Amino acid sequence: MNTGRRTGWKWLAGPALVAAAVTWAPTGWAAPADLARLIEAAKQEGEVHYIDALNQPKTQALLERAFRKKYGLPDSFTFTHTLRGTGEVVATVQQEIKAGQHTIDLVWVGAPAFFKAAAKEGHLLPYVPTEWKRYEPAAKRAGIEVDPPNWIAPAAYAFVPVWNRKCPGFASVQIKRWQDMLNPAFRGKAQIGDVRKSFTFAATWAGMEGTLGKDFIPRYVEITQPAIFFRTEESLQKVMSCEFPIQLWQLSGRVYQRVQEDPTLDLGVAWPEEGVVLLGVPMAILKGSQRPNAAKLLMEFLLSEEGMSAFITGEGVFSLREGFQIPAAVKKYTPDIGTVKAMPVNWGALTIPEVRRIQNEFRKILRVD
Amino acid sequence: MFRGRAATWPGAEPVLTVGAGLLVAALVLLPVGMLLYTSLRVEEFGEAAYFSLKNYTEFVVSPRILRSIGNTLIVSTGATLLAGFFGIGLAWSHARTNTPGRRILEPFTLVPFFLSPYVGAIAWSYLAAPRVGMLNGWLRWLFGLETDPLSVYNRWGIIWVLALFFTPVMYLFVIGSLRRMDPALEESARTSGSSILQTTRRVTLPLVTPAILSGAILVFVSSAGEFGVPLALGSPFKIETMTTQIYNLTSGSAIDYNASAALSTVLAALTLTFIYIHRRVVLPRGYTTITGRGYRPSLVALGRWRYVALSFNIAYLLMAVILPLLALFLVSISIRWEGRFDPRALTLANYAYVFTYPLSARAVWNSLKLAIAGATICMTLAILVGYTIHRGRGRGRAALDVLSSVPVGFPGIVLAMGILITYIRSPLYSTLWILLIGYITRYIPYGQRMVSSVLLALSPELDQSSRTSGASWITTLRRITLPLLKPGIVAGWLLLFMIFLREFPISVLLYKGGLEVLSVAVWYFVEHEGAVRTAAVAMVQVGLLLGAIFLFRRLAGADELAV
Numbered sequence: 001m002n003t004g005r006r007t008g009w010k011w012l013a014g015p016a017l018v019a020a021a022v023t024w025a026p027t028g029w030a031a032p033a034d035l036a037r038l039i040e041a042a043k044q045e046g047e048v049h050y051i052d053a054l055n056q057p058k059t060q061a062l063l064e065r066a067f068r069k070k071y072g073l074p075d076s077f078t079f080t081h082t083l084r085g086t087g088e089v090v091a092t093v094q095q096e097i098k099a100g101q102h103t104i105d106l107v108w109v110g111a112p113a114f115f116k117a118a119a120k121e122g123h124l125l126p127y128v129p130t131e132w133k134r135y136e137p138a139a140k141r142a143g144i145e146v147d148p149p150n151w152i153a154p155a156a157y158a159f160v161p162v163w164n165r166k167c168p169g170f171a172s173v174q175i176k177r178w179q180d181m182l183n184p185a186f187r188g189k190a191q192i193g194d195v196r197k198s199f200t201f202a203a204t205w206a207g208m209e210g211t212l213g214k215d216f217i218p219r220y221v222e223i224t225q226p227a228i229f230f231r232t233e234e235s236l237q238k239v240m241s242c243e244f245p246i247q248l249w250q251l252s253g254r255v256y257q258r259v260q261e262d263p264t265l266d267l268g269v270a271w272p273e274e275g276v277v278l279l280g281v282p283m284a285i286l287k288g289s290q291r292p293n294a295a296k297l298l299m300e301f302l303l304s305e306e307g308m309s310a311f312i313t314g315e316g317v318f319s320l321r322e323g324f325q326i327p328a329a330v331k332k333y334t335p336d337i338g339t340v341k342a343m344p345v346n347w348g349a350l351t352i353p354e355v356r357r358i359q360n361e362f363r364k365i366l367r368v369d
Numbered sequence: 370m371f372r373g374r375a376a377t378w379p380g381a382e383p384v385l386t387v388g389a390g391l392l393v394a395a396l397v398l399l400p401v402g403m404l405l406y407t408s409l410r411v412e413e414f415g416e417a418a419y420f421s422l423k424n425y426t427e428f429v430v431s432p433r434i435l436r437s438i439g440n441t442l443i444v445s446t447g448a449t450l451l452a453g454f455f456g457i458g459l460a461w462s463h464a465r466t467n468t469p470g471r472r473i474l475e476p477f478t479l480v481p482f483f484l485s486p487y488v489g490a491i492a493w494s495y496l497a498a499p500r501v502g503m504l505n506g507w508l509r510w511l512f513g514l515e516t517d518p519l520s521v522y523n524r525w526g527i528i529w530v531l532a533l534f535f536t537p538v539m540y541l542f543v544i545g546s547l548r549r550m551d552p553a554l555e556e557s558a559r560t561s562g563s564s565i566l567q568t569t570r571r572v573t574l575p576l577v578t579p580a581i582l583s584g585a586i587l588v589f590v591s592s593a594g595e596f597g598v599p600l601a602l603g604s605p606f607k608i609e610t611m612t613t614q615i616y617n618l619t620s621g622s623a624i625d626y627n628a629s630a631a632l633s634t635v636l637a638a639l640t641l642t643f644i645y646i647h648r649r650v651v652l653p654r655g656y657t658t659i660t661g662r663g664y665r666p667s668l669v670a671l672g673r674w675r676y677v678a679l680s681f682n683i684a685y686l687l688m689a690v691i692l693p694l695l696a697l698f699l700v701s702i703s704i705r706w707e708g709r710f711d712p713r714a715l716t717l718a719n720y721a722y723v724f725t726y727p728l729s730a731r732a733v734w735n736s737l738k739l740a741i742a743g744a745t746i747c748m749t750l751a752i753l754v755g756y757t758i759h760r761g762r763g764r765g766r767a768a769l770d771v772l773s774s775v776p777v778g779f780p781g782i783v784l785a786m787g788i789l790i791t792y793i794r795s796p797l798y799s800t801l802w803i804l805l806i807g808y809i810t811r812y813i814p815y816g817q818r819m820v821s822s823v824l825l826a827l828s829p830e831l832d833q834s835s836r837t838s839g840a841s842w843i844t845t846l847r848r849i850t851l852p853l854l855k856p857g858i859v860a861g862w863l864l865l866f867m868i869f870l871r872e873f874p875i876s877v878l879l880y881k882g883g884l885e886v887l888s889v890a891v892w893y894f895v896e897h898e899g900a901v902r903t904a905a906v907a908m909v910q911v912g913l914l915l916g917a918i919f920l921f922r923r924l925a926g927a928d929e930l931a932v
Contacts, residue, residue, distance in 0.1 A: 049882070051882070056897070057726060057727075057728070080882055080883060081882070082881070082882030082883075083897065085620075085896070087620060087624070088620045090624070091619065091620050091624040092881070094624055095624075095793065098793070099793040099794045099798060100794065101793065101794065101798045101799065103799045103881060103882075166707075188499070189500075194605075196617065197617065197620070227522075227605050227606060228604075228605050228606070228607065229605050230605075230896070231896040231897065233896060233897045233898065234895060234896050234897070237899050237900055240705070240707070240899070241501050241706055241707050241708055241900060242500055242501060242707055242708060243498055243499065243500055243501040243708070262705060363433060366607065367607060368607040368609070369433035369434070369436050369437050369607075369609040369614065
């Protein structure tokens with residue numbers, strides 16, 4: 001009997017495993033057993049090139065070291081990273097798709113509208129890393145749009161007010177709510193992100209309009225007459241130098257990075273009561289990739305414990321990995337994503353034409369061309 | 370063996386000259402043609418493309434683009450007027466007055482010509498930005514001011530920096546004309562009772578008017594096509610020009626190559642119109658003041674005013690060279706930049722960072738490689754094209770002359786746009802070759818002009834004598850023509866080397882990860898690194914350019930820049 005039962009169990013095991021695999025694994029899901037073959041294939045390809053809008057050189061160095069170590073990649077393996085603004089990342093990738101000239105294997109940028117359009121046109125290579133299951137629940141809870149196997153989003157960030165307490169008149173500034181930014185004392189000293197060049201600023205604009213009302217940003221513009229900067233690094237430099245000591249939208253991770261470099265900085269970061277717009281950072285492999293195995297391996301790595309740890313230690317943004325331990329130095333500026341109030345955003349409606357409409361609205365309100 | 374074959378190869382002349390001519394034609398016509406073609410297409414990502422005039426009838430005439438066209442005209446006109454004021458004044462004081470120290474000051478006046486206007490704009494932001502500009506700090510302290518007296522973040526700031534950096538262009542045109550002028554004309558006016566001012570107004574100025582107009586047109590065209598200065602001082606402060614809009618359309622989230630091509634075509638039409646006016650209207654108006662007898666232009670004794678003239682010279686050098694470079698240097702050796710130089714917080718770590726950070730280290734090498742290869746290839750083509758135009762017998766020489774001059778009328782960013790859409794589907798895309806092609810296409814007129822100016826001064830009889838004595842074309846070129854052209858070739862090569870070291874608009878549009886050059890590294894540092902590291906990478910570029918200027922003067926001589 002026992003033998004028979006055991007035989008029966010074994011007989012059921014095969015179809016059950018297949019059923020489980022079909023249920024849980026979307027197309028392109030990599031089984032752990034494939035990893036060794038993937039590593040070998042990546043080594044054969046000898047190179048991987050990804051483009052993003054976030055990772056600073058130090059973060060890239062951390063990632064590269066950990067990537068090579070984890071998979072035993074030889075020195076001859078080339079790990080290329082291109083850092084551009086969100087709009088420029090999209091422009092570069094679109095340029096390569098249009099031209100059929102692929103130098104980039106993996107794209108990682110907070111522009112879901114682009115990923116939707118690219119997936120619809122069949123420009124993305126379906127692939128889901130084995131560890132994605134650890135990320136999906138948090139992505140769902142945070143309302144972050146993903147579309148596996150076409151594209152996933154293992155990390156997120158939000159734009160929040162940042163100011164320099166060392167600048168004249170800013171020592172006692174307190175920002176608890178977004179409304180606190182509507183302060184006439186900030187006139188000529190404030191900044192706003194360049195919505196014309198960024199999907200993520202456009203999405204933040206859309207979310208804030210929904211929660212704070214359509215008149216919030218026009219009032220901020222009218223009261224503070226802000227300067228417009230695109231890159232978060234450049235704009236934070238303007239805060240640090242007191243040239244424009246306060247800004248509406250900055251990444252808390254950038255503040256963390258600068259304080260790591262110079263602990264004497266005294267920068268304020270606010271997580272306003274009304275909430276923030278949580279922006280997922282999608283990633284996908286391009287269908288035209290010349291090194292698809294190396295790209296898959298890089299994706300596996302970025303979602304691994306080691307990869308995510310290097311990434312968060314470098315960038316100080318939100319990880320969507322379940323149970324991820326945020327480094328204490330990061331936590332000081334970027335709280336646990338579970339504790340952050342997210343403003344609702346209708347991601348489905350945030351298509352490329354809608355982003356253009358928001359950008360035109362920005363032009364109108366800021367009176368800029 | 371090879372030398373022997375080449376020396377007697379009868380087909381060398383037509384193959385090399387026709388080949389060079391065809392290559393130049395292809396380099397120029399392909400991007401220009403593609404630009405026009407793309408401007409007439411409407412292509413949305415993922416949708417079917419079609420031909421239409423929509424980019425012109427809807428986009429170019431939209432209020433925001435018309436405003437940027439207006440801004441372009443305003444800043445270009447302003448820069449031309451201000452550069453005219455500085456350039457004419459400096460040229461007159463150097464060529465026709467007894468201003469003390471003018472021989473020492475003269476070479477320094479040309480220094481801004483070789484530096485990057487984009488770096489100049491960054492330096493001026495360290496000097497005159499609100500709250501953190503060094504000059505603002507000094508002026509507030511000196512006069513007890515509550516508010517900042519200066520700001521470069523407006524149209525005036527753009528005009529100011531453009532004028533400072535394009536003054537040498539005006540200066541070169543005017544000083545050449547002043548030095549070639551027969552002093553008898555002025556002397557006659559003076560002996561007839563005219564004062565210095567009356568003589569200057571009634572005799573000198575009218576005689577140099579064609580040179581002033583030539584300089585003004587070139588400054589206007591260069592200012593309209595300038596990208597780095599409005600990018601640094603205008604874009605963040607709601608002032609867009611045509612060049613920044615062209616860039617926005619190719620790099621923002623709303624990428625639109627077709628609209629960008631249409632705007633590029635409009636900008637090219639504007640600049641080409643001015644070049645056409647220059648050739649057809651201004652150049653034929655040059656007054657001949659050169660006579661057969663030798664003379665030295667007489668100098669106007671300024672009396673006490675000579676110290677005013679000296680102050681004017683020093684003030685220009687302070688604003689165009691000394692203050693910007695000093696600001697860059699002080700920021701580059703600071704631990705952090707908060708608007709005040711703190712001698713207790715100095716470091717060389719920013720320079721160490723620039724030379725060890727892969728992107729900037731790579732950028733130095735890429736720039737040097739491109740500058741050396743670009744200048745060499747460009748001068749080789751320029752020699753062959755110049756020879757074909759001035760010594761050749763074949764048909765199409767006039768067409769080649771026009772074709773090889775056309776890129777002068779195309780702003781860098783416009784030509785880069787054409788090159789990008791031409792070569793994007795070729796294996797050249799995303800390699801250093803596409804940058805090299807961009808540099809050569811845009812700047813071949815400079816090399817050709819250098820070669821042509823020497824060729825025109827040489828009698829063709831020298832070549833003919835060599836050929837009738839039995840020497841082949843190659844031998845004549847190698848033994849007679851090239852040695853005589855050497856000064857022009859060396860000067861042209863060094864000029865192109867310097868231009869390529871600081872080139873920005875073509876590089877920023879065509880570079881990809883791994884292909885960064887120095888000016889792109891400066892821009893990258895502006896966007897991704899702090900002021901102190903940006904200043905350090907800018908200083909590295911300035912250092913290389915100043916070294917090249919030193920070499921230029923040593924090898925090519927002081928007069929090689931004369932227009």
